[in-house]
Amino acid sequence: MSITNLLENWSDFRQQHPSDDRPHREYKWAMSIDLDACTGCNACSVACYAENNLPVVGKEKFLHGHSHHWIRIERYWANDGREFADQGAQFLPMLCQHCESAPCETVCPVGATNHTADGLNSQVYNRCVGSRYCNANCPYKARYFNWYDYPTTDNVWPEPMNQQLNPDVTVRGKGVMEKCTFCVQRLTVAKSNARSEGRSVLDGEVQTACQQVCPTGAISFGNLVDPLAKVGKQWMTQQVDLNKDKQAKDVAEEAAKLRGYRILEELRTYPSVMYLEQLREGSI
Template sequence: MSVSNLLENWAEFRHTHPVDDVPHDPYKWAMSIDLDACSGCNACSIACYAENNIPVVGKDKFEHGQVMHWMRIERYWPEDGREFPDQGATFLPMMCQQCEAAPCETVCPVGATNHTADGLNSQIYNRCVGSRYCSANCPFKVRYFNWYDYPTTENVWPAEMTQQLNPDITLRGKGVMEKCTFCVQRIRAGERAVKNEGRILRDGEVQTACQQVCPTGAITFGNLVDPESKVHQKWKAQQVELTADEQEKDKEEGGTDLRGYRILEELRPYPSVMYMERVRESAI
């Protein structure tokens, strides 16, 4: 525990802040979600449960607001005078936005949540003491706390299903915070695989679980610094800049027809997820 360690390594944790001049190299993981394509089927949410060993808390705890869905489908009802079934809900898949300047990172007293060089907001379960300050300061409320010791709770994973738990993922004990990781285990496995070939990951070689199962292909995931990647092309086409807190296109008078936007961008967390506004009629 030397002071030099503090001074040198400290800065290293935080060097990928977008206003700093350190570029993301060779990866910056990002996402693009087309709300027009989203049908609210919840497949992404289920896939996330399966991939990340997320405990199923049951009806009572769900009603208490203690549900653990890292990927959640939010429903909003347009207020245009019509009611269901004439009027359908609009859906918003919401997960950790992997903010570049994440409000959760600065407030953690023990530094359990940090920024990785490839632009992920990481969570170190072993280091977390459970102060929940990160969740208190998260604008999107996408952090989930282990209110109970789920691995030892009955029926979280029914007996016959414990064999299907993902061996690449740890189970989280009580009292720690967890959240969407952009399926970091898949990213790391992919990186190791291509390292043997002496190259970096190509677009599409790593898919997140939610992207993989989306029946309408609403979710695009990839490397934002790779000009060939779909996610890069979408962000570019929508003129959404990662490092901007207000997009150039929004400054134009009369607005723009482009659909891309980031949620709560004005708070300057610099989210890594771009949404594309829904344009079709919302009735199902």
């Protein structure tokens, strides 16, 4: 792809769905999050910290926006005309959406973030040079930068606590970008086990850390290619199509009954996470 070709046919490139000509054959990992079930308890976030060796940065750095919550609970308040809302919080767990046409991938100057064959948006730490372009271009703000060398100079995991680090996940050093991986270390193990038995990964065989701990089961995760997978069925019933940037159901009359939507779909990012809208009292 030469640069002149890219510039001349820019709109074509943006219109094109990235996996149109290369459909996912074996796996397409996807998630759906039921906002009606989400109670905003933050268990998913805590599980993610434990699973993925995320540093706890402390109040001061958190205020500077240096926190590392790969999955964070965003709060939205219905303030109903009051100056400060005191009730009616709505929660939205926000994580890397693993976009099929990820804005972060196109801007990385060193190719540290790529799309994998399984439809994941990969981040390779040892290739990352810390330009932070990806962070700037991510509409979901789901990427986190290591401003400090947390394991050494900041000593986030002092002596006995370094034993809790997950050996399957790199402990990131200073100057690299990181983000939700859909617990790729678990996916790799599940895929390898399935391969040894000559089958593909069964639905429910692999869970992400956030899904595993969610007390209300709001998060489901699975292989969208598998017709029996719960996630695929959810996407189907909600009539959300991975490969469309505008869902057909949205213009239809009965759309109000369907709760599925993807965030900032109109930016043509083709995210892999579907949210199920919260049911409001008025709509019941």
